[in-house]
Every structure is written in structure tokens, then in C-alpha cells.
Amino acid sequence: MINIDISIETTKAVRAVEVAKTNKYITLVEPRLQDILQWLKQGMNEYSIAEKLGICNDTWIEYRGKYPVLSKLYTQAQDSRNCLVVNAVLKRSLGYDYDETTTDRGEVTKTVTKHVPGDVNAQKFYLINRDPANWQPENRLESSNITINNYQLPELETKRQQILAEIQRLELNAAIDVECTKID
Numbered sequence: 001m002i003n004i005d006i007s008i009e010t011t012k013a014v015r016a017v018e019v020a021k022t023n024k025y026i027t028l029v030e031p032r033l034q035d036i037l038q039w040l041k042q043g044m045n046e047y048s049i050a051e052k053l054g055i056c057n058d059t060w061i062e063y064r065g066k067y068p069v070l071s072k073l074y075t076q077a078q079d080s081r082n083c084l085v086v087n088a089v090l091k092r093s094l095g096y097d098y099d100e101t102t103t104d105r106g107e108v109t110k111t112v113t114k115h116v117p118g119d120v121n122a123q124k125f126y127l128i129n130r131d132p133a134n135w136q137p138e139n140r141l142e143s144s145n146i147t148i149n150n151y152q153l154p155e156l157e158t159k160r161q162q163i164l165a166e167i168q169r170l171e172l173n174a175a176i177d178v179e180c181t182k183i184d
Helices: 002-041 046-053 057-066 068-094 120-130 153-183
Strands: 095-104 107-117
Touching: 002 046, 002 057, 002 068, 046 057, 057 068, 068 095, 068 120
Parallel strands: none
Antiparallel strands: 095 107
């Protein structure tokens, strides 16, 4: 009779914890979905987000698995950050102008517009990743045409096998010589 009462009380306690966690989601997380999206866009980690929401990290991780809206927030934030990076690479690829201001004792003395030219490496990176069909580097080496020390690759493999066979033969002869000297 005692064991049954304990299991019933344990079940009630587990249900109470689940209800409390659901209530925490509704009261602490759901109203701040826009804030969470902004934090994720800024690159904030899970621990910091959980701390700002006033919940423990394990609860936050559990919510991410339980509520699909949180996974969608992660996806939206990642897409937003990726877009920023693509735009920055494009800007660096094309080059840009900026104003440089010189001050003397707190007063603006002159403003000059300067130009940063496009970066060839950024252009290459951008094109290879955005248009790989037209910009992937061609693999110019074919395995059958590789020449090393005047040997074609198939000939080199044959030569390697010959050398290995010779090494094994020499090791076997050395082992036989050692055995013969032990017997004498």
C-alpha cells in the first residue's frame, strides 16, 4: 500500500513540474519572441538568452526541442546573419567610398572622400560561392597524367611494388642469416 502511494505522489510531482515549465514558457518566453530573435541575430549564445529570460539553460534547450517556433527563430536569425555577411563580401568585392574627417582640438578641419578598391580575393570568393557552375576552379590534374621524377603514375605504382618486394626479400634473407648464426 505504501509503494502505490509513493508512485502516485511521484506522478503528481512530475505533472506539477511539467505544468510549471509550460507556465514558464507562456509567461517568460512567449511574450519575448521578438527580443529572442534580436538576441540571436546579435549572436548571443544559449546561456545568455536563458539568463535574460530568467530560466535555466537546460529548460531553454528543452523548449527549443519542444516548441517549433524557437527553432524557426534560430533559422531566421542565421539567415539574417548570412545575408549580412554576403552583403559585406559583395561590398568589399566591388569597392566603396567613405568620408574621412580630420579634427583639430575638437573642430572638423577637413573631410575627404576616399575610395577602397574592390578586392580580387573577395570577388573570387563571392563568385565561387554564389555561381559555382561558372566559377569553380577546374581540376586540371588528371590522375593518369601525373609525372613524378620522370615516371607516370601507373609506372610509379609498379616501381613502388617492386621496391616493397625487394625490401621484403632482403628482410627475409637477413632473418635467415640471423637464424643460421644462432645455430652455429
